[in-house]
Amino acid sequence: MQAADWRGWNVHPDGYPNSVALQSFADEVSEKTEGRLNPRVYNNAVLGDQPDAIEQTRSGALDFGNFNMGPMGPIVSETNVLSLPFLFNNVDQMYQLMDGEIGERFADALAEKDLIALSWFGSGARSFYNTDHPIETPDDLQGLKLRVMNNDLYVQMVDALGGNATPMSYGEVFQSLKTGVIDGAENNYPSFDSSNHFEVAKYYSETEHLIIPECLCVAASSWDALSDEDQSIVREAAQHAAEEQRQLWAEGVEKSREEVEAAGVEINRIDDKAAFQSRMEPIYQAFIASHPDLESLIDDIRQAQ
Numbered sequence: 001m002q003a004a005d006w007r008g009w010n011v012h013p014d015g016y017p018n019s020v021a022l023q024s025f026a027d028e029v030s031e032k033t034e035g036r037l038n039p040r041v042y043n044n045a046v047l048g049d050q051p052d053a054i055e056q057t058r059s060g061a062l063d064f065g066n067f068n069m070g071p072m073g074p075i076v077s078e079t080n081v082l083s084l085p086f087l088f089n090n091v092d093q094m095y096q097l098m099d100g101e102i103g104e105r106f107a108d109a110l111a112e113k114d115l116i117a118l119s120w121f122g123s124g125a126r127s128f129y130n131t132d133h134p135i136e137t138p139d140d141l142q143g144l145k146l147r148v149m150n151n152d153l154y155v156q157m158v159d160a161l162g163g164n165a166t167p168m169s170y171g172e173v174f175q176s177l178k179t180g181v182i183d184g185a186e187n188n189y190p191s192f193d194s195s196n197h198f199e200v201a202k203y204y205s206e207t208e209h210l211i212i213p214e215c216l217c218v219a220a221s222s223w224d225a226l227s228d229e230d231q232s233i234v235r236e237a238a239q240h241a242a243e244e245q246r247q248l249w250a251e252g253v254e255k256s257r258e259e260v261e262a263a264g265v266e267i268n269r270i271d272d273k274a275a276f277q278s279r280m281e282p283i284y285q286a287f288i289a290s291h292p293d294l295e296s297l298i299d300d301i302r303q304a305q
Helices: 017-032 050-059 077-083 091-098 101-111 152-160 170-179 189-194 220-224 228-262 274-279 281-290 292-304
Strands: 004-009 037-042 064-068 115-121 126-130 145-148 164-167 184-187 203-210 214-219 266-269
Touching: 004 017, 004 050, 017 037, 017 214, 017 228, 037 228, 050 064, 050 115, 050 214, 077 101, 077 292, 091 101, 101 115, 101 214, 101 292, 115 220, 115 228, 145 152, 152 164, 152 281, 170 184, 184 203, 189 228, 214 220, 214 228, 228 266, 281 292
Parallel strands: 004 037, 004 064, 145 164, 145 184, 203 266
Antiparallel strands: 064 214, 115 214, 126 184, 126 203
16 A cells, blocks of 8 residues: 655644644654554644645645634634633633533534544633733723734623723734733733733733634545544544643643743632623623524533533
8 A cells, every 4th residue: 555645734833732742643643554654744834824724624635734723613613612702611621521522513513524623632721911900700800901812702702891802913912011002911821921921911810711622633535545444543643642732731831820920920710700601691692693503512511511
């Protein structure tokens, strides 16, 4: 049988948790198939941006990729659910649900669009940080000007919590925090750390309002060309890669958390998110009104927690 050279897409740089895990995936597949499959990972989005890479994978021009579910929505409508704020209570519960029947439902939806989801990676939990005070209840966001990504859902989220949502590019956030153009922003610990936002925003509140999984997805045409034995090898390698990615990500989160705390950031946990989640009801109802077929999926995710 002729060896197959697989090309894989990745947006992240060398050394990033996802990049390390994807290389482990490629190495394990190559070794255990005894060279029948030779995956190669292309980092730094050199094969195109994510929307292009998704389409290339669907068509079989690329063989696999690590895709965030946020930009997947226009192609696989079910994945829009994963961008709803306060959907998951925490990262561990997201992993537990995505590794079970809930994850299988998303995988089935992806498969209908020629993407075979073999395992689920994490991309952290986004939380609010600001220059003024801790956020412990929704009322603590009242009147705060908060930078959000340019997405209507996140603008609605901040507005529902009483803040003033301010979409702006990521590169403008540090200076805007420093000069008081905005009071705060939201992101995960590694980004809060690496961007140096912690130097000016000294209050980080673990709202964990956005927890979006990522897939290690294979093109359906590439998957279907495999023998049963090689499919089993590839799936197992993808599971191992997910375990490694999650562990590396968790270590990076803890390292960044310790570093910003040592730099004087006040961190507060929010174990009970019910008050925040209840403020999201109008957003959920509007979403369900425009996606009535997804109501049962949302209900099942919420009830499972």
